[in-house]
Amino acid sequence: MPFIPHTEGDTRAMLATCGVDSLEDLFDEIPPELRANALDGIPAGCDELAVSQLLHARAAQNAQPLCFSGAGAYEHHIPAAVWEITSRGEYYSAYTPYQAEASQGTLQLLYEFQTMVAELTAMAVANASLYDGATALAEAVLMAVRANRKSKSRRILMPRTVHPRYRDVVETIVRHQGIELTRLDYDTAGGHIDPTSLPTEPGDVTALVIPQPNFFGALEDADTLTDWAHAHGALVIGVVNPTAMAVINPPGEWGGAGADIVCGEGQPLGIPLASGGPYFGFMCCKQKIVRQMPGRIIGATVDLEGKRGYVLTLQAREQHIRRSKATSNICTNQGLMTTAATIYMAVMGSAGLENVARQCHANTRALIKQLSAIDGVETVFDRPTFHETVLRLPRPVNGVLEELAGHGILGGVDLARDYPELGHALLVCATETRSEADLDAYAVALREVLA
Amino acid sequence: MSNIPSELKYTKSHEWVRIEGDGTATVGISDHAQTLLGDMVFVELPEPGAALEAGEECAVVESVKAASDVYTPLSGKVVAANELLEDAPETVNTDAYNDGWLFRIRLEDEAELKELLDAEAYAELVAEEDH
Amino acid sequence: MNNEPLIFEHSRPGRINRAQSAHLGGDLDDIPDTLRRQRRPGLPEVSELDAVRHYTRLSQKNFSIDTHFYPLGSCTMKYNPRACNTLASLPGFLGQHPLSAVRDSQGILACLWDLQEMLKAVTGMCAVSLTPMAGAQGEFAGVAMIRAYHDARGDDARTEILVPDAAHGTNPATATMCGYSVREIPTDAQGDVDVVALKAAVGPHTAGIMLTNPSTLGVFERRIHEIARIVHQAGGLLYYDGANLNAILGKVKPGDMGFDVIHINLHKTFSTPHGGGGPGSGPVGVSERLHPFIPIPLVGRDDNSAFRWLDEHDLPQSIGRLSAHMGNTGILLRAYVYALMLGREGMVRIADYATLNANYLMARLRAAGFDMALPERRATHEFILTLKHQAKEPGVTAMDFAKRLLDYGFHAPTTYFPLIIPECLLIEPTETESKEALDAFVEAMVAIQAEAEKDVETLKGAPYSLPVRRLDDVQAARELDLRWQANGGMAS
Structure with missing residues (x-):
């Protein structure tokens, strides 16, 4: 009986207090015909030692190639302090800070998190996080529909330069709310949304989504796009990479008025790749639409003696009070992940984050230079990029990636399925964790594979 | 005991209505309703110009522990919303029947007024709920 | 406990944690200025020790399963095995x-x-x-x-x-x-x-x-x-x-x-x-x-x-x-x-002992004079205690009990849920708590009841021994302050 402390004497005494003879008697309200048989299909229990041996073996089965894949999940160095502190039991085993006085640690940390995310994006306010980048975009779309009261169309312009899986998730989540997702095509030369291709009379548009950098790594002309959207009564939803925010113009400063809602994937801020999760989504907005923002929000206030403290606020928007009229059914954030991200941002600072961003960008440029020197390999787009780029190979990417795996290299992401019109297109990135020797190894291997 | 001015009309969902005599009516929430909700922290109002139908949800009053929809008791176009409440939602608590009004509407159908409760009937309703 | 400043208040311009990125960097000359950030984001500028000390101190302001009994109904706050x-x-x-x-x-x-x-x-x-x-x-x-x-x-x-x-x-x-x-x-x-x-x-x-x-x-x-x-x-x-x-x-x-x-x-x-x-x-x-x-x-x-x-x-x-x-x-x-680790026998034991602990705690609290919302029913892994009588006389609410429990070193049960039970505490002890932990919780509830009968104000002012006293959530919602700003003042 792992983790159950009762001695036989305890059990007997407690049953007597309950006025029953056996544990079974405590289940006498369950109709007998419902009682389950033994749990066939579940193995017998194991000690920690045996489970540890199994899990070590399973972990060893996962190959650990040199990673040149990004596509929304980036291998960054995580300072040792980040998870040393995050794993403290006081963070790890606490719950949602409903009893504020007993949760000031988590609450103050989340208030700091909100501040840091708002600083990164140059937005007024942020929430305490959502599940991941993709669901954050879905929530941003729903929020835009609530916030843009003048627009009646519930029509969202969704560029194809947004991460394809994010678009899938948005489709799944908003499908039943009468929202129209209009696809916007991209410019095949630049790999970006060409502002001059946007209609001069678009009709009633609720919001335009702008990814920065976009899925291809290309930098959108966010200023022009933002001004275009605002000129036509649409809100702007930015989807941004937080590492890029250290060096790229942040959405709060796009165009004349800035983006209205900003979201993104927080994984680059101290969260391990971990086969895709848990990560966290972040979300920010302008002050005037904060009441339409979903998710937990922490506010500063004072206690009985006038001392500063922190509480969950604006809870009347949430499902536990508003029930069927809540802004979302969401009732959690990714607490532990935001704890790690907050400590990551504090440990790195603005200068550190900028150095990381610059190194990633430099490594990707160096990689592109080496790879595109190989016969038949070329860059696909001519727009400026940040730390990720699309290459075209002389033969199907799928087979090339398989052969690279034989060299211990995860060579990038095959775009054939989502963007067949690009031909044999490969999305690559090299973060600050890749050394010069790593880049050389990739180039040597690719040259060999393509020879 | 809640304050129920005799010159006003009321609804079962705890709105009050003042007939202004110029073809418009002012709507707010009753003293009883504001007591139940507690300290008001936010009020969302209909936009002037909006055309409403009687019974439609058109405003939200929000306290720390609850958020409650306000239904317009009368059909018509909104002619004014109480902007004071944007910065001072607590006015609904301190002065529910005067400065704490929510919106004013231009009446479309005088017959709807007959559906409203008078102060006596409303007082009975409140007394029943207290049991 | 001392007031721990915000991490931003520990910040000093120009303080850099060189251990993390001193040797990183690179050119951005292929990115035009119009796409570049003009002003650095205002992340804190602290040493690594500053950060470690700050977030360790903050952690110490939390109740958690690892430090406290946490009978939060419907949330199942049981031991999270380290393995x-x-x-x-x-x-x-x-x-x-x-x-x-x-x-x-x-x-x-x-x-x-x-x-x-x-x-x-x-x-x-x-x-x-x-x-x-x-x-x-x-x-x-x-x-x-x-x-x-x-x-x-x-x-x-x-x-x-x-x-x-x-x-x-x-x-x-x-x-x-x-x-x-x-x-x-x-x-x-x-x-x-x-x-x-x-x-x-x-x-x-x-x-x-x-x-x-x-x-x-x-x-x-x-x-x-x-x-x-x-x-x-x-x-x-x-x-x-x-x-x-x-x-x-x-x-x-x-x-x-x-x-x-x-x-x-x-x-x-x-x-x-x-x-x-x-x-x-x-x-x-x-x-x-x-x-x-x-x-x-x-x-x-x-x-x-x-x-x-x-x-x-x-x-x-x-x-x-x-x-x-x-x-x-x-x-x-x-x-x-x-x-x-549990295996098939262990899984059944979860239900057995979660249910035993809940029924035991319910029986003891009832014997101590507390009212149950559904006294005729067997508890499952949790049960509801209602303080509607205490709310009328002497006039203390579920919230007051909850806040006072914190002073006694217990995380409060879930309060005011489900919404249909007045002045309720939803209590879930979980199977990983020992009989001694449950007995101590009963003693605390009895002691708080006695305090309430003696002097209502003791409970109304609780908690006393935590990093902060009772917090004003009306002010938090009316005067939204959702982020720190260098110059104070509201974000626009």
């Missing part, structure tokens, strides 16, 4: 890119496959998808599948989801997100769903019902078969909210109760960490008829017994994806480790 964290954090798992080749991912896929199979076995469902990232997302997936099922049959008259009035707020919020209207079904005096009202409510407009069993009132829904029959006969489907699955693990399978779709909160029943509010994990299980609609990706197995992802090609009618990748994989791994 789950350590083994899920092996470098072989943490370093894996989500878009790795399948042949390089057999280790993680094998773990997820095993977990899918185990969850099928404990729930009695025909297939399980692990991808939902929290209970609420599992609920969304479940109701979206109900909708996809009706839509696929061309049955578009079904516009309403039934929800008991005692239900968690996520149930109605989820139904709304799936485009359904919500009808509440009342609860009878014994805490069961009012079957007469249910019969009157169902019809050709009924898409389904969302039920938690044991219910949020801490009792087993005894007429579940009859409820299932009524809803099924009307053409609706049954959704099982697995929030309280820990109470019946190995005792009853939701599949046997007639449910068509369920979600499981792994952060409750399978003891993955609550982490200060997430990440959660809410896998869904389905009956045969909803199988085609299950959310992707799942783990499948090829003829040569290699594992692979199942996606839209395998399940073209799926409701689709709920996350960019595979949901909260690392949380799934923790649940897997926990399930392996």
Whole structure:
């Protein structure tokens, strides 16, 4: 009986207090015909030692190639302090800070998190996080529909330069709310949304989504796009990479008025790749639409003696009070992940984050230079990029990636399925964790594979 | 005991209505309703110009522990919303029947007024709920 | 305890943590100025020690399972075994890119496959998808599948989801997100769903019902078969909210109760960490008829017994994806480790001892003079105590008791939920607490009751011994202050 402390004497005494003879008697309200048989299909229990041996073996089965894949999940160095502190039991085993006085640690940390995310994006306010980048975009779309009261169309312009899986998730989540997702095509030369291709009379548009950098790594002309959207009564939803925010113009400063809602994937801020999760989504907005923002929000206030403290606020928007009229059914954030991200941002600072961003960008440029020197390999787009780029190979990417795996290299992401019109297109990135020797190894291997 | 001015009309969902005599009516929430909700922290109002139908949800009053929809008791176009409440939602608590009004509407159908409760009937309703 | 300043107040211009990035950098000359950031973001400028000390100090302001008894009803705050964290954090798992080749991912896929199979076995469902990232997302997936099922049959008259009035707020919020209207079904005096009202409510407009069993009132829904029959006969489907699955693990399978779709909160029943509010994990299980609609990706197995992802090609009618990748994989791994350690006997023991602890605590508190909301009923893994008499005389509320419990070193139970019970405390001790811990909680409740009878103000002013006194949440909501700013003042 792992983790159950009762001695036989305890059990007997407690049953007597309950006025029953056996544990079974405590289940006498369950109709007998419902009682389950033994749990066939579940193995017998194991000690920690045996489970540890199994899990070590399973972990060893996962190959650990040199990673040149990004596509929304980036291998960054995580300072040792980040998870040393995050794993403290006081963070790890606490719950949602409903009893504020007993949760000031988590609450103050989340208030700091909100501040840091708002600083990164140059937005007024942020929430305490959502599940991941993709669901954050879905929530941003729903929020835009609530916030843009003048627009009646519930029509969202969704560029194809947004991460394809994010678009899938948005489709799944908003499908039943009468929202129209209009696809916007991209410019095949630049790999970006060409502002001059946007209609001069678009009709009633609720919001335009702008990814920065976009899925291809290309930098959108966010200023022009933002001004275009605002000129036509649409809100702007930015989807941004937080590492890029250290060096790229942040959405709060796009165009004349800035983006209205900003979201993104927080994984680059101290969260391990971990086969895709848990990560966290972040979300920010302008002050005037904060009441339409979903998710937990922490506010500063004072206690009985006038001392500063922190509480969950604006809870009347949430499902536990508003029930069927809540802004979302969401009732959690990714607490532990935001704890790690907050400590990551504090440990790195603005200068550190900028150095990381610059190194990633430099490594990707160096990689592109080496790879595109190989016969038949070329860059696909001519727009400026940040730390990720699309290459075209002389033969199907799928087979090339398989052969690279034989060299211990995860060579990038095959775009054939989502963007067949690009031909044999490969999305690559090299973060600050890749050394010069790593880049050389990739180039040597690719040259060999393509020879 | 809640304050129920005799010159006003009321609804079962705890709105009050003042007939202004110029073809418009002012709507707010009753003293009883504001007591139940507690300290008001936010009020969302209909936009002037909006055309409403009687019974439609058109405003939200929000306290720390609850958020409650306000239904317009009368059909018509909104002619004014109480902007004071944007910065001072607590006015609904301190002065529910005067400065704490929510919106004013231009009446479309005088017959709807007959559906409203008078102060006596409303007082009975409140007394029943207290049991 | 001293007031710990904000990390920004520790910041000094020009202070750089050189250990982390002094040797990193590079040119950005290929990015035009118009696309570049002009002013650095205002992240704190602190030393690594400043950061470590600050966040360690903040952690010490939290109650947690590792430091306190935490009987928060409906949340299942039981011990989170350290092995789950350590083994899920092996470098072989943490370093894996989500878009790795399948042949390089057999280790993680094998773990997820095993977990899918185990969850099928404990729930009695025909297939399980692990991808939902929290209970609420599992609920969304479940109701979206109900909708996809009706839509696929061309049955578009079904516009309403039934929800008991005692239900968690996520149930109605989820139904709304799936485009359904919500009808509440009342609860009878014994805490069961009012079957007469249910019969009157169902019809050709009924898409389904969302039920938690044991219910949020801490009792087993005894007429579940009859409820299932009524809803099924009307053409609706049954959704099982697995929030309280820990109470019946190995005792009853939701599949046997007639449910068509369920979600499981792994952060409750399978003891993955609550982490200060997430990440959660809410896998869904389905009956045969909803199988085609299950959310992707799942783990499948090829003829040569290699594992692979199942996606839209395998399940073209799926409701689709709920996350960019595979949901909260690392949380799934923790649940897997926990399930392996428990095994089939251990799982049944969870239900046994969670129920014993709840009934014992209820019996002792009742003997001490406290009122139970449903005194005629057996407790499941939790129970509800009502302080409605204390609220009238001497005039102390559930909130006052909750805050005073903090001074006694206990996290408060859940207060004011379910909404239909006045002045309630929802108490869930969990199976990992010892008899001594429960006895100490009873003593604290008795002591607080005595304080209340002596001097109401003692309770009204609580807590006294925590980092802050009672906080003003009205001011927090009226004068929104959601971020620190160097110059004070509100963000514009």
